[in-house]
Amino acid sequence: MPARSIVTARQQRLGAELRKLRERAGLTAREAAQASGIAESKISMTEAGRVGVSAERVRHLADQYACDDAGLVEALVGMAAEKGRGWWEEYRGTVPTGYLDVAELEYCAAELGTFQNVHIPALLQTEEQIRGLFASPVPKLPEELREARVRFRLRRQETLGKVGYKAVIHEAALRLRAADGEVARSQLLHILEQSELPQVAVRVVPFDVDGFAGLSAPLVYARGAVPQLDTVLVDTAHGGAYLDAEAQLCRYRGVLRTIEDLALGAVESRDFIHRLVRQM
Incomplete structure (x- = not known):
């Protein structure tokens, strides 16, 4: 998937929240990539909002980061699922x-x-x-x-x-x-x-x-x-x-x-x- 040429504030926010989950887990981007099986570059691009992220990947990352806040995870899944153009x-x-x-x-x-x-x-x-x-x-x-x-x-x-x-x-x-x-x-x-x-x-x-x-x-x-x-x-x-x-x-x-x-x-x-x- 090519990187976005335009990143909205909401897309940046979703990436920032995924970065917060990773940092709370005490993982570097490299360690998160190794644990999740996702390329480190993809982790970084996702956290910058430069590429989209599926609902399944959000749940996968939240699981790797041991996030037990179900409400937050589902809210992030909802953000990831928003594909339409406003x-x-x-x-x-x-x-x-x-x-x-x-x-x-x-x-x-x-x-x-x-x-x-x-x-x-x-x-x-x-x-x-x-x-x-x-x-x-x-x-x-x-x-x-x-x-x-x-x-x-x-x-x-x-x-x-x-x-x-x-x-x-x-x-x-x-x-x-x-x-x-x-x-x-x-x-x-x-x-x-x-x-x-x-x-x-x-x-x-x-x-x-x-x-x-x-x-x-x-x-x-x-x-x-x-x-x-x-x-x-x-x-x-x-x-x-x-x-x-x-x-x-x-x-x-x-x-x-x-x-x-x-x-x-x-x-x-x-x-x-x-x-x-x-x-x-």
């Missing part, structure tokens, strides 16, 4: 690769949580809000590319129909305008409408909350089929950073709990957004 692949070459990885992360998550302190969460943005955001970059995007990004983000929002979604939004994000006042007002009303969906929860962190400054950068927490396969996506100045080490996951679970403790309750948050609407 809808996001239609946009490869049209939108940045990082956008495709985010869409795949959201689509495959068991549950999504996010904290945003500058922008409205992408899955809750109106079309007008999205257009305003993509009209602002310097230098400006060509119209064709801008339209592709708008369509792509709107398509991502279909995820809200299949997973639980918890969004914590800082007041600053609610007040910043991507376009004009009417777009901002419509955006707030859309958030209120979406918050009525049974699978969507929206909480607000107001400016006057004590002890919040500098608590966290914008992030998305995607829960996997098992806790070990959770992923944190943190916004940075150079793009999104995917974190999945156990210590990192533990830290960001704590960060989200702290933010949720500081946020208004669901009913209070709705009342808060209604007040903002009336001020416009």
Whole structure:
């Protein structure tokens, strides 16, 4: 099987998890190859996500690595069994690769949580809000590319129909305008409408909350089929950073709990957004 020319973040994650199993077993790639009867180069390529791996091979490797966590093994088998091309692949070459990885992360998550302190969460943005955001970059995007990004983000929002979604939004994000006042007002009303969906929860962190400054950068927490396969996506100045080490996951679970403790309750948050609407 030839090596992949493009490796997605999810394919990299599957390989990384197989590497973690090997390292927990105390085996080098060479020792794992000898024990499993698989070429060392194939072990390395698999762990890098450069070649696919069958469900049977995942089980074989897990057995060689003495992994007795059946839930984790079956979750990895499920990742290996995903052979289809997701809808996001239609946009490869049209939108940045990082956008495709985010869409795949959201689509495959068991549950999504996010904290945003500058922008409205992408899955809750109106079309007008999205257009305003993509009209602002310097230098400006060509119209064709801008339209592709708008369509792509709107398509991502279909995820809200299949997973639980918890969004914590800082007041600053609610007040910043991507376009004009009417777009901002419509955006707030859309958030209120979406918050009525049974699978969507929206909480607000107001400016006057004590002890919040500098608590966290914008992030998305995607829960996997098992806790070990959770992923944190943190916004940075150079793009999104995917974190999945156990210590990192533990830290960001704590960060989200702290933010949720500081946020208004669901009913209070709705009342808060209604007040903002009336001020416009």
